[in-house]
Amino acid sequence: MKIIVNGETVISDAPDLAALLVELGKSEAKVATSVNEAFVPKTMRSGHALHDGDRIEIVAPRQGG
Amino acid sequence: MPTFYGTEIESRLMLGTAQYPSPAILAEAFRQSGAGIATVSVRREAGGDQAGQDFWALIQELGVAVLPNTAGCHSVREAITTAQMARELFDTNWIKLEVIGHADTLQPDPFGLVDAAAQLTEDGFEVFPYCTEDLVLCERLIEVGCKVLMPWGAPIGTGLGLNNIYGLRSLRAHFPDIPLVIDAGLGLPSQAAHAIELGYDAVLLNTAVAKAGDPVAMAKGFACAVEAGALAYKADPMEARDMAAPSTPVFGKAFL
Numbered sequence: 001m002k003i004i005v006n007g008e009t010v011i012s013d014a015p016d017l018a019a020l021l022v023e024l025g026k027s028e029a030k031v032a033t034s035v036n037e038a039f040v041p042k043t044m045r046s047g048h049a050l051h052d053g054d055r056i057e058i059v060a061p062r063q064g065g
Numbered sequence: 066m067p068t069f070y071g072t073e074i075e076s077r078l079m080l081g082t083a084q085y086p087s088p089a090i091l092a093e094a095f096r097q098s099g100a101g102i103a104t105v106s107v108r109r110e111a112g113g114d115q116a117g118q119d120f121w122a123l124i125q126e127l128g129v130a131v132l133p134n135t136a137g138c139h140s141v142r143e144a145i146t147t148a149q150m151a152r153e154l155f156d157t158n159w160i161k162l163e164v165i166g167h168a169d170t171l172q173p174d175p176f177g178l179v180d181a182a183a184q185l186t187e188d189g190f191e192v193f194p195y196c197t198e199d200l201v202l203c204e205r206l207i208e209v210g211c212k213v214l215m216p217w218g219a220p221i222g223t224g225l226g227l228n229n230i231y232g233l234r235s236l237r238a239h240f241p242d243i244p245l246v247i248d249a250g251l252g253l254p255s256q257a258a259h260a261i262e263l264g265y266d267a268v269l270l271n272t273a274v275a276k277a278g279d280p281v282a283m284a285k286g287f288a289c290a291v292e293a294g295a296l297a298y299k300a301d302p303m304e305a306r307d308m309a310a311p312s313t314p315v316f317g318k319a320f321l
Contacts, residue, residue: 006109030121031110032150037142039149057109059150060117061124063091064106064134065081065221065249065271 004055018046031060067266070191076101077291081271098284102130134161141181163195171221175202186210198232215248222272224252237264254290261294
């Protein structure tokens with residue numbers, strides 16, 4: 001399956017968002033996620049199935065004004 | 066001292082965390098500023114990147130309240146999703162809501178701002194709206210549940226100071242019980258002092274400190290300025306007048 005993670009194309013077989021984060025080494029990181037522009041809370045990542053073409057955003061705390 | 070959504074903050078200075086020459090200078094600038102609130106953002110974290118995690122550790126060491134923003138969002142949906150992600154990341158209902166309407170001036174989109182503020186308030190957020198000094202816009206923001214207003218002094222990053230003194234003064238007069246914060250556009254401590262002298266509760270700045278030649282000294286300068294402004298406001302300043310009035314008594318002057 002071809003998905004877009006933070007703007008970049010990724011080939012993944014992760015069945016859900018939680019599995020994708022494990023694949024990317026981010027399962028323990030302080031990050032928040034969205035799929036197709038909708039927020040997916042941490043507690044809902046497991047079971048949030050991913051599909052071909054999904055657009056996933058993974059964000060972390062950053063500097064801001 | 067200002068109280069935002071029931072939380073009293075021991076400083077009239079709110080400081081951004083972007084654009085500092087180094088994390089160490091950021092930390093020292095915060096210490097010298099005495100700022101009680103740090104603004105932060107959420108941004109993409111690349112593959113093996115640990116920058117976000119390192120930054121979060123630094124912020125926690127500062128021991129200040131955290132105010133996440135929705136900087137760079139141009140649509141209501143974008144701002145709402147960003148706010149939701151920020152709430153989970155930073156474990157706070159506070160959100161500095163930015164819905165940008167114009168690319169050159171970074172002026173808030175007043176229509177999108179009210180819409181987003183209403184939806185976020187409904188969802189349990191405590192919204193700090195980055196707005197203009199437009200009285201009607203500010204009334205609408207309060208109507209949809211905002212208990213703080215953050216009008217710009219001037220466009221973000223310009224350092225132009227307070228562009229519309231009349232509008233800002235009018236806002237203060239119309240909303241005596243709403244905490245008001247000047248957000249954006251300040252470049253010098255004197256401008257911050259002026260804002261507090263007008264009766265504003267706090268100022269929020271970033272570039273003025275971070276991009277100064279010596280950010281730590283500038284942070285201290287702003288800390289002194291907001292303290293001076295608060296003392297002046299409390300001291301009930303004299304009325305300005307057009308005609309000169311001698312301060313030295315005329316009576317008793319030698320007749321020469």
